[in-house]
Amino acid sequence: MFVDPVYSGDSQKMLIAIIPVYSGDNQKMLIAHYSCTSSMEPVFVHSEGKNKCKIIVDQDFKTKAGFEKLAKLSSLENLDLSDNIFNNSILSTLGGLTSLKSLYLGYNGLTGTIHVDDLKHLKNLEKLDISYNELDSFVTHSGFQRVSVLGKIKVLDLEFNLFNSSILPSLGVLSSLKIINLRSNNMSGSLHRGGWCELPYLQELDLSENDLKGSLPSCVGNLTSIRLLDLSYNQLNENLTSSPIINLAALEYLFVSHNHLEIPISLVSFYNQSKLKISPSISNLTELSWLFLDNNLFVGELPDSLCTLSNLDSMYISNNQFSGRLPRLMGNMSNLTHVVMFSNHFEGPIPVEFCKLDNLESLDLSENNISGTIPSCFNPSRIKHVHLNRNSLRGSLSGAFYNNSSLVSLDLSNNILSGKIPRWIGSLSILSILLLKSNHFEGEIPVQICQLKKLSMLDLSQNTFSGRIPTCLHDISSDSSYEKSYLTPTFRPAVDYSPWNFVKGSNFLGPHEYELHFAYVQQQTLFTTKHRSYSYKGNILDYMSGVDLSCNLLTGEIPAGIGNLSEIRALNLSHNNISGSIPATFSGLKQIESLDLSYNSLSGGIPPQLIELGSLAVFSVAHNDLSGTTPDQKAQFATFEASSYEGNPLLCGPPLPKSCTENVPTPTRQKDLDRQGEDDGFLDTEAFYTILPYFSKVDAYNLVLL
Template identity: 45%
Template structure:
């Protein structure tokens, strides 16, 4: 609870108690006594907030009210007093509002209203525009607003930002958008169900600086009228169904800083057209049908973006070497195209590069060693034809967090310098031709979350020091931010708590200063678990953890220390030559979801303590030399069928068809079976005896048949027997007489 003495601060003007764990009802707390407040923020707590906000009706000086992410409580219908305050900024997001609070009907000077991430239904509340002619920003994203987008009938010159994304709006885009909001700078209409083409009238919005229409059902081409947006610096038409090419007028007529056309059906060649965007900072044209080669570009002084994403297209040819001269480049993704040829050495000159994704192409040759001088963080080179040893290509990249070299033709040993990368959390070397032992230096990677060394030729034992891995949830998202710009954009931050009362009174809220937008690039990794290969991205990637050592030539026992990896989710050691028992310490793997130890030479009993693994979804110890009863069919182990245990002749019990009461004791089994060291397997002696008898009878019958059919061989046989008997007779006489 807020301390009651806080209500004695009658002259308090600015109060921020946001992002704590305060509880209690705001209406009965000390805040109702603070009549001098001009700025109040109690967001991100556990307060109970009455829907009428009548507790602040007498706060006549209140200008800024921020109450996001609390618990809205209903009130009995009462006649609420008309508030004495006139707000300029109101933010009530994440409150489960079903409609805007009624007190807004009495507000006339609002400049920013944020009702995003609520449950507001109905149509666009046009009355907000009518009552507040000074309104500059309205955020209604992530609500339940439905129907056609009905704009106000009057013009509003001050509206700079309108966000109606992630709703259920449908129909055509309003053709009068430019006439109603002539000075609109940022328009966000993503994740709706708009249809039809982008209206030509959008070209009349001369001051439009940002347009975002992703995830709609807009079809058709990009109109040439977009070229009339002479002030357009941010254009986002991603995640639609746009077709055709990029209009030349759009590129030639707009000083674009950001161009986002991802996830459409656009086609044709994009270069050298895009070279005309001399001020471009972010280029994202991924997931389209663009074709052709990227031509040689002699100078990059005018084309100097920070982010380039042309992945998932049909672009061919060699990787453009001139990209190595883009001094500001921080993010480069050319994945899932048809690029061929060697890895350009010129890319070593990208000294600001943070993110590199060239996966799913046809690149071959060595990885240049000069990459060890780049402070890169994310490297994705999977599914290519890269060859040679992994020498020192990334040995000095102390900021490296992800290294994905899956499915190439890399050879040699896994270099020990990988263990000196302090931030490495994802190491994927699957399906190469690495050999030798697992370097003990890998145990130094205490930030590691995923390690996949499967489908190589690794030998030797498994290092017991792998328990140094903590597998804690990553503290970062898989979205890499590249660019911050100074106009109101997709997200806004207001540092009003640092603003004095005089600043609030004189300048209010400067949208151009405090609004910012972050351009992000997502990445994903592929990891095999639960007998299937999955793609992990987003928040799931932060929590996924696993080790895959399958399909190698590893020998020796499984270190019991592996059982202390308490946070691991997937462990695969199948298709090796591991021996010895299954460590009982595996019962400590409380977060394990997939455990595969199949196709080894493990022996002994399956530890019954494994039934304590309540999160286990996939379990396999098939094709080993395990013996004794299977674990009790309880908890998760009640879901595993016979395939989890098959190929172990000495196992018995459900779900196998072998009853443990009918199986001979281990002492008898040791007399009937013996271990063949040469072939690493067991030989059934009874089977051996029967096969010997059958073979003996067959040979005798074959000899008899030959003697019966051929007189020559019959005479020869009798002569042979006579000689043998005579020889034996004289031998005996000589020996005993």
């Protein structure tokens, strides 16, 4: 049974949503709308305040009877049927909604072709959202000019469908269009001229995440009202200096990342911009807030004139071929929040003027040729993420980052930094990632590192740290962090299409009122663990925690408290001179997947409790002074080969070829073996260089956990 929506006179203006509600095997519909009255007598009513109610009604999808009654709501202005399982036939039932201004049909089962004739009576329609379906074309029995009856449409959202490139020319008759969203469709090849180039009011065009190639047609320059153009994630390969984009005088936001574009950084051909004022005098770019040029083929140096962009908030120019020194005048860009410039050819020092960037939250200069020292004054109060790995930085940390309470990730790996880890490291109260791998750091690991209660990834490998492992290391909590997973923030332009815009009493919200929605780039992290390099990204990074102290000069015993790190997934203490026994408390490493204690001076037996480690995939205690029997061949330990135990003369049992029933060496013989071990040194050089390939490939957040 279909319950009629109730309204009083013409007061019925909005049907907010019809979404499926399941009760047993009976499919029902939930209708929420305004202007309801207490006289309604549906089976279930839930009041949501004055003049608002929800009605649960039965709906037979096999008939159109219910929607024929819906179509009688001739005063209805806004209808949201998104997130349902309707098919294309729903359109033919809506012809009576002659006052309709917005129609939301996203996330349904619409497929194939939309017949424009089904919409011909919706002459007041301003917003049509049929996104996230499987539509591929519009057709009409009366020629495509018939679509001109929809001449009031201002917003057309077709994202995540199957439309090809022919859709654009057919939209030229919709002269009122202000926003076209064709993100992630089947558009391929070159764009061709057509009426879409003549749309006088078009302000936002999103063609991102398609397979467009070649160059843009010259008619793009006729889009004189366009403010936002998103061409990112395509295969475009033109030179922007000769592109028709240079004629788009109203352009404010240009997204061209992940293409094959070429352009000199001077951008001298962009001489007509009044908002995106890229001109021979680049200092006129006074309104530019975000610059996205990443993943292209840009070359040359950054001009000093770029640094006069006082409103620039974010600069994303990674994965290009920029070169030269970082401009000192960047220190004058006081509004800079995010500077992401990794994987270029920048050289020279980090300008001391960067110390003035107090609003900076993210700085990524990794994978360049940056040299010199980290300015001791560099300590922005809001800085969250600093990535300087894979450069040629020298010197000590000195005062940089001192007492910073905002820093979440600090990656200084693969440089030539030296000195000791400063004791103030413990003041970085929310630090989650600390990567100092492959430098020349020395001295003892400071106990203050144990104050980092949120630390989940610690890599101090390939340095010359000495002394004992801090007994308090178990105090780090390995807490996961949202900030850790989403390290680099970005923005995506989008119109707020929610019908609640109308509820607030506003009329159509045109592109002039669109907002840039804040989002996050999921950060990708490369770990070498389980003898392979794995890439972790986004939320998965929350579940990855590890400690790598390998390839140092550490001595003393392994603190038993490390066994309390129940959430840790990888622990690498190999290639040190650690002595004593393997703590039985290691059975508490419940999440451990990779445990490497090889190439040390450990003695005693292997705790049998380790067979309780059900997640352990890689285990090595090779080349120590262990004795006794190997753990029972049960659970995970049934999968480990002899290489996990080799180099321990007094160790016996499977999978080693040595049986525990054989005679053990005499004390005299054992002393000879010990003396031979001392002559060889604690580090097997040949074996050490054998594992070096694991260290040769370094990427952002590369943690070696063999």
